[in-house]
Amino acid sequence: MLLRPAELAAIRAGDVDLAFRRWERPRLRVGTRMRTAVGLVEITSVDRVPVSSLTAAEARRAGAVSLAALRRGLDRVHPDRPVYRIGLRYADVDPRHALREAVPDAAEIDTIAAWLDRLDRASPTGPWTRETLLLIDELPATRAPDLAQRMGRDTAAFKQNVRKLKERGLTESLDIGYRLSARGGAVLDHEGHPRPSVDRPGPEPGTPLPHLGAGATRTLTAHGLLRLEQVARLTESEVRALHGVGPYALDRLRAAMDAAGLSFRVV
Structure with a gap:
């Protein structure tokens, strides 16, 4: 609903x-x-x-x-x-919000890895879990159809697989595409997978942005604004001045910030 x-x-x-x-x-x-x-x-x-x-x-x-x-x-x-x-x-x-920011210890990582191995063994198209995590880590905020094409899979099946990873707190959905969570990064690092984004700063904790539309999401992402707490450091006028952030996106931001007990910075 x-x-x-x-x-x-x-x-x-x-x-x-x-x-x-x-x-x-x-x-x-x-x-x-x-x-x-x-x-x-x-x-x-x-x-x-x-x-x-x-x-x-x-x-x-x-x-x-x-x-x-x-x-x-x-x-x-x-x-x-x-x-x-x-x-x-x-x-x-949503328990997944806290879960994806909780870095697991070695024993918990082993449990997650065993679960990923079971998913890979059960897949009729072959192993996919680590490849998907690495691809999301390499290309955050990228459209699901583009990611699916990179893996040679149809979009529906790709999204279904990502939802499984999200349930365990390994990925996070953005308005466009996904990003790897701190939890997912810890699993890849523990297993020694080469990560093109290993030097990239980890996700800032806080409340994810609501769905704003592709244009506004691209603009805020380009300015490093991925959490409501980051947006709250700006005035409403500063956010409105960003190209691609229109009345619809502002209304969604106001409602989401109000629900989270936040507000735009007041000069």
Whole structure:
């Protein structure tokens, strides 16, 4: 279920705990925890409800300005489908964020290496784990189709493989492409793999940027801005002046920074 940055910020703050969607059938189960830009959001209820039963109080709990606005929004897309009321709550931070910055000791690296070996042995197309990690390390913030082509794989299969590495905290998704985490770098270094980026500074800890669009992401990446904490060192005017950072990207940055308890520097 797609949730806008402003909705996510409100869920984290506890101001929003409902959402309404038109679905042919329920798409989420109670207890599901969705990974979002602000952390884990848990589904607390999923109920089919008639539009006529919606109330102004529920509209406010869903972040709508009014009951009429909520109903208009529901009627814009697939008005013939039933309406579902979804209960939401902020559950916790995404555990992968802390995991990827935690450098494992030798014993844990051996466990990770054994898991990578099992993935390689199970692959019908041959070993891929270390090659993928090294490629991401060599070409961070590079489009997945370009990386997949370099490895001679189709994009869908490549992304699926990277998701497996991400679950173990070895990689980090960017708005464009990926980057190797401190955890992934420690595994490669322990195994003695030659790394073209071994002298490159490690990722600065902090909150990753939200999805901003390709142009804004390229601009911020080129200026070394990969964390919200880094953006917070600049004024809003300084960020707005960067070529490629438009109103949409600024809105996403404001919402993400607000959710993280950050703000632009004030002169």
